[in-house]
Amino acid sequence: MKAKLFADRHFPIGEVDRRLFGSFLEHLGRAVYGGIYEPEHPTADEMGFRRDVLEMVKKLGVPVVRYPGGNFVSGYCWEDGTGPKEQRPRRMELAWSAVETNQVGIDEFQQWAKLAGADVMMAVNLGTRGVEEAKNLLEYCNFPGGTRYSEQRRANGFPEPFGIKYWCLGNEMDGPWQIGHKTAQEYARLAAETGRVMKMMDPSVELVACGSSNSGMPTFVDWEETVLNETYDIVDYISLHSYYGNPEGDSRKFLACSRDMDKFITTVAAVCDVVKQRKRSDKTMMLSFDEWNVWFHSAEQDKKLEKWTVAPPQLEDVYSFEDALVVGCLLITLLRHADRVKMACLAQLVNVIAPIMTENGGRCWAQTIFYPFMDASRYGRGVSLHTAVECETYDAGQYGKTPYLEAIALADEESRSVTVFAVNRSLEEEMELSVSVTGFGALRMLGHTVLHCDDLKAVNTADSPDTVQPRELPVGDTVVLPPQSWNVLRFAY
Numbered sequence: 043m044k045a046k047l048f049a050d051r052h053f054p055i056g057e058v059d060r061r062l063f064g065s066f067l068e069h070l071g072r073a074v075y076g077g078i079y080e081p082e083h084p085t086a087d088e089m090g091f092r093r094d095v096l097e098m099v100k101k102l103g104v105p106v107v108r109y110p111g112g113n114f115v116s117g118y119c120w121e122d123g124t125g126p127k128e129q130r131p132r133r134m135e136l137a138w139s140a141v142e143t144n145q146v147g148i149d150e151f152q153q154w155a156k157l158a159g160a161d162v163m164m165a166v167n168l169g170t171r172g173v174e175e176a177k178n179l180l181e182y183c184n185f186p187g188g189t190r191y192s193e194q195r196r197a198n199g200f201p202e203p204f205g206i207k208y209w210c211l212g213n214e215m216d217g218p219w220q221i222g223h224k225t226a227q228e229y230a231r232l233a234a235e236t237g238r239v240m241k242m243m244d245p246s247v248e249l250v251a252c253g254s255s256n257s258g259m260p261t262f263v264d265w266e267e268t269v270l271n272e273t274y275d276i277v278d279y280i281s282l283h284s285y286y287g288n289p290e291g292d293s294r295k296f297l298a299c300s301r302d303m304d305k306f307i308t309t310v311a312a313v314c315d316v317v318k319q320r321k322r323s324d325k326t327m328m329l330s331f332d333e334w335n336v337w338f339h340s341a342e343q344d345k346k347l348e349k350w351t352v353a354p355p356q357l358e359d360v361y362s363f364e365d366a367l368v369v370g371c372l373l374i375t376l377l378r379h380a381d382r383v384k385m386a387c388l389a390q391l392v393n394v395i396a397p398i399m400t401e402n403g404g405r406c407w408a409q410t411i412f413y414p415f416m417d418a419s420r421y422g423r424g425v426s427l428h429t430a431v432e433c434e435t436y437d438a439g440q441y442g443k444t445p446y447l448e449a450i451a452l453a454d455e456e457s458r459s460v461t462v463f464a465v466n467r468s469l470e471e472e473m474e475l476s477v478s479v480t481g482f483g484a485l486r487m488l489g490h491t492v493l494h495c496d497d498l499k500a501v502n503t504a505d506s507p508d509t510v511q512p513r514e515l516p517v518g519d520t521v522v523l524p525p526q527s528w529n530v531l532r533f534a535y
């Protein structure tokens with residue numbers, strides 16, 4: 043099959059924000075305990091953080107990590123995770139029916155984030171708590187000293203404020219599963235008042251209001267409109283969450299699910315713009331896609347887990363090569379909306395629906411989805427360009443007529459390079475791609491890496507961590523994308 047790609051320097055979409063390659067760590071399953079933190083592990087540092095995991099996180103280059111939830115945050119008392127560890131309470135954790143030991147809290151997490159080279163995106167509990175607790179937490183984290191909570195932080199061994207800039211006003215408050223679930227109007231008022239107080243205390247913080255938990259929610263769109271009506275002048279972002287799966291085993295359809303993400307982003311941006319006009323505002327609301335991934339493999343096994351244990355192996359999806367292709371398509375979609383989506387978090391980072399897996403006390407390895415994410419985080423720099431493709435299409439059921447080629451071109455002035463990310467969705471045919479990115483003079487091809495596997499269901503495990511691995515293809519006169527492949531094409535100008 044032949045395909046063509048067109049882009050031009052003079053048709054930019056927008057500057058790619060580094061925070062598009064953020065991730066998420068929730069107090070859930072083995073994400074924290076047995077994931078990033080395991081004091082008894084042979085690689086643990088003096089704080090109990092696993093060095094082997096940290097090294098892998100650094101390879102992904104995540105600039106921001108959302109914490110501590112997720113559904114978890116809606117029942118969380120942040121104070122439990124501060125101060126001397128031996129005095130911290132164990133609690134019933136209602137979101138995931140587990141026991142929380144509180145051996146990691148914001149004190150430890152901000153230290154870990156520094157080691158990982160990432161900013162913390164902190165969520166406040168607007169499920170069981172409200173303005174007062176959010177205010178206290180912000181004082182604890184960001185106020186230099188001389189007040190009750192800032193002095194508490196200092197007494198706990200942190201003389202300098204943590205300086206946390208990004209704050210989520212609750213999590214998925216539209217979801218009936220959420221602890222302290224609210225109607226749109228109830229949440230909108232609470233988010234507005236919490237946000238107003240937080241900005242009084244620290245005007246430099248950036249706030250994220252909860253959008254819908256996914257675009258299939260019955261209240262989707264009305265929820266966004268109600269929330270933005272109340273919070274438009276106060277918050278900086280509205281959140282989007284979306285997970286995709288292939289329980290029916292229809293790979294052709296599954297590979298097209300990024301079209302749903304595309305529609306979701308376009309719709310939320312449109313709602314934001316309606317509210318903007320209604321308010322005669324000059325401010326454009328930005329989007330924070332702070333939970334996205336493939337999630338479906340672990341659904342059945344999780345039903346068998348015993349309740350009320352510490353760090354059970356929950357949501358441990360083992361990702362196939364096919365999932366990596368979907369993650370590639372989702373990354374391209376985020377980049378295509380670089381003008382509006384300024385933050386995004388791959389959910390999650392370690393063990394829980396994650397690119398990195400660990401054994402308690404043992405090995406850690408990269409899942410298949412690690413690789414497209416690492417490539418995008420490493421090379422997704424500069425400006426994303428309007429990218430048109432000319433290629434054959436196929437019928438992908440609810441996702442409609444879908445081009446076999448999913449692609450985006452980016453130009454980075456600093457490194458004088460153009461990068462093309464491309465997925466060939468065809469399961470049978472290779473694709474000869476003609477790349478026409480103009481306005482830069484002659485482009486010289488630097489390299490072509492590919493993630494391809496004959497078996498769509500191939501996985502990486504502790505015993506065979508390299509089954510799905512990227513490899514370099516020789517640079518020739520023509521660019522050929524293997525069937526079912528994720529590709530990174532690099533050019534110099």
Ligand code: AHR
Nearest residue numbers: 068112113114213214389
């Ligand atoms: O990431 C797993 C869960 O998915 C989060 O806790 C929640 O916000 C979402 O429903």
